[in-house]
Amino acid sequence: TMVWGRDSTPWSWYFKETNQRYPHSYQVWRPQFDQLLLENSRSNGVDVREGHRVVEVLFDGAKATGVRYGSGNGALSTVHAEMVVDASGQGGLLARELDLRRWDPFFQNLAVYGYFTGAQRLPAPDEGNIFIEAAGHGWLWNIPLHTGWASIGAVVDSPRGQEGIKKAGAERFLKAQIAQAPHTAGMLRDAEMVSGPHVVKDWSYVCDQLVGNGYVLVGDAACFVDPLFSSGVHLALMSGVLAAAYVTTALKDAELGAAAAVAYQELYFKEYSHFREMARLFYSSNLAAESYFWEARRLLDGAGNFSPRHAFIQAVAGQPPQGYERAVLDQGRAPEDFLASVKEVESFRAGRRARVEAARTSPDTGASPLIHSVPRLAEGVRLERKAVVGAGEFLWGYVLTTVSQPDGTPCSNLVARLISTIDGRTPVSQILARMADTGGSGQEAQIRQSVLTALEILYVDGTVEELQGL
Known part of the structure; x- marks a missing residue:
């Protein structure tokens, strides 16, 4: 639920409106959630060493070979590994060692936040929603947690925020930001801060390289985008799944592992870029307030x-x-x-x-006129053999690359064969005949329908430039 845009009236959007399979999300208490993930790793055979801190990644030439870590007694030890996964978060161990991190000039923001008890929630059915309110010099979040606490934070321009905190202190500065947001201030009328305040600044960045010889970066160690859409845990879990698939592949097959490294980085950057573009667009579109903060982000x-x-x-x-x-x-x-x-x-x-x-079924023949058309691919459409994500590992597959999707979209073998058959001269009827020959007995009708459906989709999105004769 947000106060953002043209006026000060709250508005909501729901996951169920766009995704029936995943109709909601969860607000999680990170200490508990992270511990659950850690214990799950332990129960699956991982050697978990709590109270230890990695201080250095070890290299033999350009290849990462292990880590040096310290324990509670101050002693340093080393452990060697075939692959090092950097999940060091915003600390960015490898990013610092290899100078990989690049700060995002668009999101030069600062957040000051704390945890409150007694905060009011939104009216039903939105009482579990994150509430975001644009204010004069930034925006505020209110995240209700199952503990009864609420995470309350203010995002402001970094240089101005640092100056304000230096003058007033973090707690008074946070209260001043809350006072500028009438909805948030009302929800906190009877609330009390019980933890914090904490300050985080200049957090948006991306690393030049996510995969190298013997190492891979995941989660916040790889990149971090502005928290407007709470994308951090999503990106961390997604990259964790992809990195596990990459490591499994790289340790089994060097050639496929090299292709999987490229695919991992492309997939992660694609997801990161989507959240970044969306956040930039939301900042630019807010008209609820006029100030340096909003003008600088327009x-x-x-x-x-x-x-x-x-x-x-x-x-x-x-x-x-x-x-x-x-x-x-x-x-x-x-x-x-x-x-x-x-x-x-x-x-x-x-x-x-x-x-x-209009052309799907002819009233005269009962057959689709699509059958007699001649498909022609748009300029820049290519079919590439690349590493694609399978069940727990990367596999060789096909990726459809277009001008608007230069990183490519994985496609089925049927779609790959359809694309490779389209030459701008062969009618759909002959394409169907050729593809039906590869199917087993009795599959002709199913293949025919699948090909026609795929062809319609490819035509609508512009991958197929023209259906001549349709």
Whole structure:
């Protein structure tokens, strides 16, 4: 639930509006949640050593070979490993050693936060929601926890925040920010801070390289984006799953492991970039307050490179009306080039979808006119053999690369064969005949329907440039 955009009226969006499989998220108490993850690792055979601190990653030339760590008594020990996974968080052990970290100039923010008891919650059915309120010089969060506590934080411009904290102290500074947010202040009228305040500054960064010889970076050690959408745990868990698959693959097959390293970095950067673009867009679209904080974070037309072929535009245009990526369209004032590009992509897809619907079944023959059309791929469409994520490891597979998706999208063997068969001369009827030959007995009808459905999808999103004769 947010106060953000054109006016001061709270508005909400829900996971269930865009994802029926995962209709909600969880607010977790991190000490307890992290301990659960640690104990799960221990129960699966991991040698967990609490009270120890890694101080250095060991290298033999360019290859990471292990770590040096200290125990509670101050003694240093070493342990060697085939692969080092850096999960050191914002401390960024390898990032510091190898000078990999690059700070994000757009998000030069500072957060001061604490934990409160007695905070009011939002009215039902939103009482479990995170509440975010834009204020004069930044924004505030209110995250209800199952313990009865609430995490309350204020995000402000970093240099100005540091100056304010130096003058007033962190607690008085936080209270001053809360006073500027009427909804948050009302919810904290009878609340008391029981932990904190804590200060974190200049947190947004990304590392140049996430995978190297004998090592891989995960979670906050790899990158961190502004906390507006609470993406940290999501990125950490996603990268943990991907890194486990990468390590498994690299230790089994050197050639596939090298391809998996590239795929890991591409997949992580793609997810990180999506959250970053979304946060930049939300900052730029807020009109609830005018101040240095908001003006400095406003994207001028053209500054975001929001062309119709931009991957983020393609994702937003694919969201249903309630999608959180699209909330900025209704609640704020996005850059004109962003709005125009989304509209262009949506209009393009709608026109093609209508054309397919109209031609799907001929009233005269009962057959789809699609059968007689000749498909032609758009410029820049390529089919590449790359490492793709399987069940706990990377496998060789096919990735469909387009101008708007340069990193590629994994596709099935059927779609890969369909793409490789499209040459701009062969009609769909002949493509179906060729593909049906590869199926087993009795599968012709299923293959035919799957190919036609895939062809329609590829045409609507522009991968297939034209269906000549349709």
